[in-house]
Amino acid sequence: MPQVKRAMTTWVTSVKHATTDRERKEVRKGVEKLQGRGASGKLALINELTATGAFQKEPDPDLLRYLLEPVVTDSPLRVTLDTGETRSSDIEMLATLYPLRLRAFRHYEQQIAGLPDAVWEWARTLLLFAQYQGQRAQPVLARNRRLAERYHRLTIYDVLWGCCYDLLTPLSLAALHQVPDQRRADPLPFLHYQAWQVGEATARINTTLVASQLLLPDGDRLAYLRNEVGIAYQEHIYSFTLDLPFL
Amino acid sequence: METYLSTAQFSAVPVQPWHGKQEMVEAARAHGYEATEALLDDWIKKGLVGRAERVGLGRGRGSVAWWSSAQLTLFVELLRARKLGKLRIGQLCAFPVWRWVYWGERGGVPCLKSSAR
Numbered sequence: 001m002p003q004v005k006r007a008m009t010t011w012v013t014s015v016k017h018a019t020t021d022r023e024r025k026e027v028r029k030g031v032e033k034l035q036g037r038g039a040s041g042k043l044a045l046i047n048e049l050t051a052t053g054a055f056q057k058e059p060d061p062d063l064l065r066y067l068l069e070p071v072v073t074d075s076p077l078r079v080t081l082d083t084g085e086t087r088s089s090d091i092e093m094l095a096t097l098y099p100l101r102l103r104a105f106r107h108y109e110q111q112i113a114g115l116p117d118a119v120w121e122w123a124r125t126l127l128l129f130a131q132y133q134g135q136r137a138q139p140v141l142a143r144n145r146r147l148a149e150r151y152h153r154l155t156i157y158d159v160l161w162g163c164c165y166d167l168l169t170p171l172s173l174a175a176l177h178q179v180p181d182q183r184r185a186d187p188l189p190f191l192h193y194q195a196w197q198v199g200e201a202t203a204r205i206n207t208t209l210v211a212s213q214l215l216l217p218d219g220d221r222l223a224y225l226r227n228e229v230g231i232a233y234q235e236h237i238y239s240f241t242l243d244l245p246f247l
Numbered sequence: 248m249e250t251y252l253s254t255a256q257f258s259a260v261p262v263q264p265w266h267g268k269q270e271m272v273e274a275a276r277a278h279g280y281e282a283t284e285a286l287l288d289d290w291i292k293k294g295l296v297g298r299a300e301r302v303g304l305g306r307g308r309g310s311v312a313w314w315s316s317a318q319l320t321l322f323v324e325l326l327r328a329r330k331l332g333k334l335r336i337g338q339l340c341a342f343p344v345w346r347w348v349y350w351g352e353r354g355g356v357p358c359l360k361s362s363a364r
Contacts, residue, residue: 002357003294003296003297003298003343003347003356003357004294004343004344004347004356005294006292006293006294007293007294007295007340007343007344008294008340008344009294010293010294010295010336010337010340011337011340011341011344013337014335014336014337014338014340015337018337124347124348127348128348128349156349159345159349160341160342160345161338161341162341163341163344163345163348163349164340164341164344166348167344167348205351206351207349207350207351207352207353207354208353209353216255216256218254218255220254220255220256222256223256223257225349225350227349227351244349246256246257247255247256
């Protein structure tokens with residue numbers, strides 16, 4: 001098995017065997033980041049996330065939404081559901097993705113580890129695309145003083161620590177069939193995993209080190225790691241460039 | 248072993264292009280980290296370090312196993328993180344995954360297709 005797949009399997013095993021104390025510590029850190037002004041009910045949320053994260057109980061999306069409401073009080077974006085109801089996108093994302101993440105850990109060996117290489121390549125490309133989109137939205141979000149800490153500018157080192165979780169998310173979306181099947185109606189069909197699975201979409205990624213015009217106090221130029229991504233899909237090339245600074 | 252470039256952004260160490268197993272361990276020790284062949288084997292099994300590339304020596308002369316300079320720097324990076332950051336195996340797994348996702352071919356963790364063997 002290739003190195004990345006072996007590393008992910010080792011990581012999943014370590015997370016599944018994490019102690020409740022370690023899980024609680026991680027959950028606390030996460031809740032600190034998420035909490036908004038006048039947050040209340042943090043303990044109940046921490047208890048619930050710890051119990052589900054330590055695989056002691058099944059996650060309940062509705063209960064999570066209920067517990068997240070008084071904690072995540074500053075949410076910059078809203079999503080509109082099929083029913084027309086609008087909700088905080090942060091809460092909706094957490095209530096949806098957290099249970100999915102736990103399912104992904106449980107079924108990793110059976111359903112995710114064996115996904116075809118093309119789907120792993122898709123997950124990598126989607127992750128780069130998500131970082132690219134995040135970078136575009138970041139200046140607007142960071143202008144809000146209450147959100148600046150949560151949406152700070154990311155360096156190449158910042159994305160190191162969460163990258164196993166970040167890679168697992170798209171893999172679990174594909175493996176657990178959480179992506180709608182109608183890829184023809186998808187606004188970004190070249191980023192639909194099924195197009196990659198059947199070989200209709202492929203990416204060429206060129207990674208280089210680039211020096212910006214910005215000078216650091218020591219006189220060095222600020223360096224970036226540049227990923228130039230070109231996705232070939234139905235005789236078109238869809239391109240984007242992600243620059244992640246070192247400082 | 249001295250680093251020849253150390254800036255606020257990154258540091259670089261002199262390495263040769265390919266390394267045998269013993270050289271991997273010795274180079275890591277030269278950087279000041281505790282390393283053994285058994286540890287390297289264990290980390291290969293766990294995916295922290297890649298498998299060696301086998302190069303044939305010609306008909307009937309067997310083959311040798313080599314690691315790229317990128318895999319050596321990954322090995323040293325992992326030892327450094329373990330020593331300074333007291334990171335557990337699970338946390339160290341982020342390093343090869345990060346290299347694959349963000350550094351691509353430059354990170355020395357090869358594309359899945361070409362490394363499947």
